[in-house]
Amino acid sequence: MKKRALLSVSDKSNLVPFAKGLDKLGYELISTGGTLKALKEADLPAKAVSEITGFEEILDGRVKTLHPYIHAGLLARRDEESHVKQLAERDIAPIDVVVVNLYPFKETIANPDVTEEDAIENIDIGGPTMLRAASKNFRDVTVVVDPTDYDAVLDNLGDNGGTAEFRKTLAAKVFRHTANYDAIIANYFVDITDEEDPETVTQTFEKVQSLRYGENPHQKAAFYKEGNVKGASIANAKQLHGKELSYNNIQDANAALEVVLEFADQPAAVAVKHMNPCGVGIGETISEAYQKAYQADPVSIFGGIVALNREVDEATADQLKDIFLEIVIAPSFSEKAIEILTVKKNIRLLETPMEINETDTKKVVSVIGGLLVQDRDNGKILANDLEVVTDRKPDAKEIDELLFAWKVVKHVKSNAIVVAKSDQTLGVGAGQMNRVGAAAIAFEQAGEKAQGAVMASDAFFPMPDTVENAAKAGIKAIIQPGGSKRDQDSIDECNKHGIAMVLTKMRHFKH
Incomplete structure (x- = not known):
């Protein structure tokens, strides 16, 4: 009996050369819809599925392959005598190769103007069903979901119809593919039904690259991105120059991007080291903003990551080239800036949009054996939100x-203290076990520049000692959430030294 291959694809890349290869290997081709048309136009002897099933497509193509003559041909075990007998009794021919890729659901919902009706019509039913059936029966059936596998499939099929180990590898890829497809659909329905905390969370990501190693050389790592990620994202970034990103590069670049996105209304520059900002500046131009970020901590910025929210121009590029930087992130680079910066062999230049993805509302963190899911910290404070609690x-x-x-x-990172003045950070105290320690680091870094500066604390002061030390450093105004049982002690300490204090009533812990 002649072997049979079923082809039904939405992505017709390299379809005809592959089908010709199957035909040359002696496979009978059966197909549907647009795939059948493409094969016929290439003068390939393809049959319609309806010729096999004796049942025409109905419901606008919603039902065409959901038929026993198709699925029995896919699921029948060739080594099971009763299966072979039942196929013979019903004159059903086995299907040996299945080539299917699915309706473009992900691409459809990526359109911001997509309607719910269009999205639902692009949920494939027959395709995943055939793929899963063929994959379950991989011992006998070769199943192909990715056009990049076509050449390898033809090479393998030429070896006496292929090997079971190769078919198993293809089946595993299919199950990952259909799981990804279903996850995207499931998450779409979570969104359109406004589900807050669904009983299960199904995440799906697509591989960007394998990494040389993780945080340390003995750790393996890879980088994956969400399927439909939009807006500002390292996963969306286009690398213009430099060697491959590392695990730590990606972490630090993401941290820098998150900070710079806070300053959409004005040119801003952020330098990051070990996922903490070491220098932040804003200015009339991106060059001025970068200069302030650099001067904030010219020691720590060395070997760091810089994110800028405006195009890197020639003047800024001239400044950036003067020190060793791992990465520069920006929405764009002028031709002259690229010319200047690419002289440095190892600097990585990344372009990414600077628009915040409004649909990215959840943050997910892995713990041993589980996940923590929370809203992203998108809390904003405006001048009118501040409560002045001091005499001054x-x-x-x-x-x-x-x-x-x-x-x-x-x-x-908490505990966190930031000292700033004139649109520039002067000292950053990060990740300390107590707030006094974080403040001490920030004051030491700021030095005499702390005179007349302001101070921000990510959480309240449990005791007035941080305020007392702020007064000694020359701080003139403080912003903090408030909420401590001993708020009044800190307020009194501010009044004692003529410091103005405002409360946000919003905490910004970052662990």
Whole structure:
């Protein structure tokens, strides 16, 4: 009996050469819809599925392959005598090769103007059913879902019809593919039904690249991205120059991007080291913003990651080239900037959109044996939200500086303190076991520049000692959430030293 191959694909890349290869190997070709048309136009002897089933497509093509003559041909075990007998009794021919890829659901919902009706019509039913059936029976059936596998499949089939181990590898790929497909659909329905905490969370990601190693050389790592990621994202970034990103590069680049996105309304530059901002500046131009970020901590920025929210121009590129930087991230680079920066062999240049993805509302963190899922910390504070609790009220300039420091401290590991002045960070105390220790680091880094500066704290002061030390450093205004049982002690300490304090009533812990 002649072997049979069923082809039904939405992605017709290299379909005809592959089908010709199957025909040359002696396979009878059966097909549906647009795939059948493409094969016929290539003068290939393909039969319609309806010729096999004796049943025409109905319901606008919703039902065409969901038929016993198809699925019995896929699922019958060739080594099971009763299966072979039942096929013979019903004159059903086995199907040996299945080539299917699915309706473009992911691509359909990527359109911001997609309607619910269009999305639902692009949910494939027959395709996943055939793929799963063929994959379950991989001992006898070769199943192909990826056009990049066509050449390898033809090579394998030429070896006496293929090998079971190769078919198993293809089947495993199919199950990953259909799981990914179903996960995207499931998450779409979570979104359109406004489900807050579904009983299961199904995540799916597509591989971007294998990494040389993880945080340390003895750890293996790879980088994956969400299927329909939009807007600002390292997963979306286009690398213009430099060697491959490492695990730590990606972590730090993401941290830098998250900070710079806080400053959409003005040119901003952020330098990051070990996932904490070491220098942040805003200015009239991106060059001025970068200069402030650099001067904030010219020691720590060395070997760091810099994110800028405006095009890198010639003037900024001239500044960036003067020190060793691992990565520069920006929405674009001028031709002259690229010319200047690509002289440095190892610097990585990444372009990414700077628009915040409004649909990316959840943050997921792995723990041993599970996941923590929470809303992203998208909390914003405006001047009108601040509660002044001290005798001295901050002036308009201090309010701007306090809000600047507040945007930065949100992205510093807790316990976190940020000292800032004139649209520039001066000291950052990150990740300490107590707030006094975090403040001490920030004050030491700021040095004499702390005189007349402002200070932000990601959480309340449990005791007045941090305020007392702030007064010694020369701090003139403080922004903090408040909420401690001993808030009044800190307020009294501020009043004692003429420090203005405002409360946000919003905490920004970052673990």
